Amino acid sequence: MVEQASNPVCSTGESEADLMSVDARPTDTTVLVVDHTAAGRFALGTVLRRAGHQVVAVGTGHEALAELDVRLRKGGLPDVALVDVELPDMSGFELRRRLKARPHMAGVPVVHFSAVGAEPGDPGDPAEAPDAGGDARLTLPASPGEIDAVVRAAVRAARLRADDQAAARRLTLLSEAIVAIQSARSPQELADAAAEGAARLTGAPAAVFVLGPDDELYRGAPRSRTSLALPDADAHRAVVTLLRRLTHGQAGVRITTASAPLWPAGFFRPGMQHDARLVLIPTQDGRGAVCVATPTRGVRRVDPERESLLARLAQATALAAEPLLMYWAERHVALTLQHSFLPQPHRLPELPGVDVVVRYVPASHETEIGGDFCAALRAGEGVLVAVGDVVGHSLEAATVMVEIRHALRAYCVDESDPAVLAERLDRMLQLYHRGVSATVCLVLLDPGTGRARVANAGHIPPLIVRDGRSADYVKAAGPLLGLGLPHPPPTELFLEPADRLLMVTDGLIETRGTDLAVSMEQLRAAATGAMPGLDALCDTLLSCFGHDREDDVAMLALRLTDQDLS
Template identity: 30%
Template sequence: MSRLFWDVAVLREEVRDLARSYRLPADVRGRLVLSVTDLASPEFEAGHPVRLTSVFDGTRGVPQLNLTLTAPRAARPPRSAGLPLTAPETSANSVTWHIPLPDRNAGPFEEAPARSPASLPAQVSAADEELRAALALADRLSAQHRLLKHELAETNAGVLALYVQLDERDEQVRKAHGQVLRELEDALRPLPPEIDGLELAVHYAPADPAAPTGGDLYDWFALPDGTVHVTVVDALGHGVRSTRGAVTVTHAVRTLALEGHPLHSILARTHHLLMPFNADLMATVLLVRLDPATGELQVASGSHPPPLLARDGSAPRFLEATGRGIGFPSPGSDTVLRERMEPGDLLLLYTDGLTESRRDLIEGESRLVKAVEQHAHRAIAEIPDAVAAEMHTVVLHADDTLALAMRMTAKAPAATGTRAVHRLPAQGGRADKRSIG
């Protein structure tokens, strides 16, 4: 079939009848009618005719209707993009649709007779059918959209519930991890020895609260002659790896001290003992010995911050002892500093996390002197925590922090026999966040 048309209404009904004769679905029919009339309308407005040609093709696996709209006098090629029904084939003045037919055995019906006014109800009925098909499609799409939204909401709720479960699981793992580390910390931390005339307390805070073990460790114990030995270690790094290094140092120092080696030789001996097993180990170490009966104090240092001595009636002062730490060149203490403590004197041992929290060592040491002056009158169990809180009002550089306080209360009575000292098993210790008095 090939006909020339001058009127859009006649063309529209011709296309509709043709589509119905080939049993095209109402929604496809409606799209085809709109596409043909959209392309033909500009030509009709310009006073130009269009030609509609239909060909049935039954040679393919699926029979199809090939419908071509030609505008012989078109000023420009007809557009094919954005049509309700896509036209895969275009030329300079024509557009062709290849429409698969729903019935494989379908062929063209007999051409519809010429229209008359009596055929108007049939035209309206066909248009209504196309409109109903379009509305039904819109309803289906709307229903599918609602279903997708519901499924998406359920999926989102499931994902949210999964996130909540994972977060709860992570929290449980973090708590279990923290509990294991706290138990490890408790296993490494010795209780203070009970010694007449001497009070002891300690504070520890990690650089990372999620990793409460670190490289700042301490150890305190009584030697056979009744003097008290204290070791403070700051191993390079953070976390469990630095803890391992600090533990080996404290254990080596304890062993050498209990074997009776002189204080000035212990740091160098510790270095030579440990380097073959851990060549990467680096640690600053402070060794202090105090005779509670006489107040005699000895200090040996390996690159460690100096202890601070506070005495009533005078400003606190640092007890400087030179030396180099474990893993440093020429390790060992150059000299042993000797001092005498009197009843009421307070000695504070610490790591650099206490004085370098604001990245200024000189300013940190000045503030430490003022903090000790301010809090020295407190009970011994409160002093390390109070000093640490005063020093950490502003933290620009987070680091493990240890503060250990020793205070002479009264000279222990000199006795010809064994002094009143309760000794602990030989083990290194880990500092605690809580004060121990």
């Protein structure tokens, strides 16, 4: 018989044969035993080793924390800690509190043990530390089978908790990725957001491809990868061919593996060849496709949960891709239309007595196309210049812009009064585009005298820049086009030979959250300090205000040619 005095672990009446009969099932479990007695450490270690566990034994709380620090640095924390509640330097409950306070150790389950007969008020009494209980409680002496069962149950419960936490984290990452995907405002931004989400979900390199109707390919990479060398155009063409073949006639998600000879090198790591696990889904109209690609080298088996998450990520990406691809196709048409009708420097008409410079900067790629325009035309014996903006951002706005510009060209053949022209444009919008409004500023200039007549329909008024002296806005205002309201007579002024007249659309200076009057004053101050010359004026203002604008920018600057000030 094994007595309690000689064996504090095993129950009275346990035989050595009973102790030896513990089921020594193979296990990868490591148990940290914290017991203040050498006999206890030996006995518990013997039982646990014979049950198939690996054992690390220490005698104090501080030794336990030091051992955990060492194992954490080596990447091998124990699976469970079997802790005596009566330690010489701290209670077992205090040791657990300290362990759980360390984020990287908090997942280690703690099984407290104590001897039979612990009195209330003893350091081992759980009532003394109600907030510091363990993942399990063991009273000694106990049978070897009971000790093994408690340890295995604590490890199993901890692993289930860890699995649940990992699953919850993956779902959180998926939700965050889908929010970023739904917030994307361009196919490229969409591909990058999806690639970042895939990389975070898998903890591995990832690449996402959004394929458009005309085989335009947007390749997304995680932020950590974008600064590295990317595959060349041949590799992208190979991906287009492969994606078209794999998604032809497909409905729904398809998951397959592309072997290294078929999958170009460098998409996951620079210059490195990998097989690729592909999650493919066509857009609903069947004209585009989305592919989420991850490397398979070193992956021995397929993880169904991981592939399910990537499939859901691909589905969200495909749903967002179709309207974005349609919009960007429309945007390309609108930009082409707008650019084809804006006055280009090499296509400006001959305007005797006047130098004219125009600038047009489209909005950043994440925003919609607008209806900004400018024009420089002959009108009788003078010169008519105009800058305007159709309200709204769409292909319709760009189309109406073209109609206004053509109508202005036609009207000024036999009419040059800017107020009359504004009224005619107003009636045209009411007749053919009811509900559409626009702003426009018209200036009729007589180069011989410098006389200028200004009609302003809801637009930023022209700015007269007097080199080295000042800059002031022309006091001209009136209602928007398309409202059917009467327009006031033109405002008259005279330009001096050194004066520069500047006309801009509000896209140059308008900033969300900033009063337009404040922005106009900033523009006036910047123009006052610009170097002489029309190009210098425009370049200075674009440098100050023209970066990452949310709206298109149209700008026209002119001066009389009596003096050569360039």
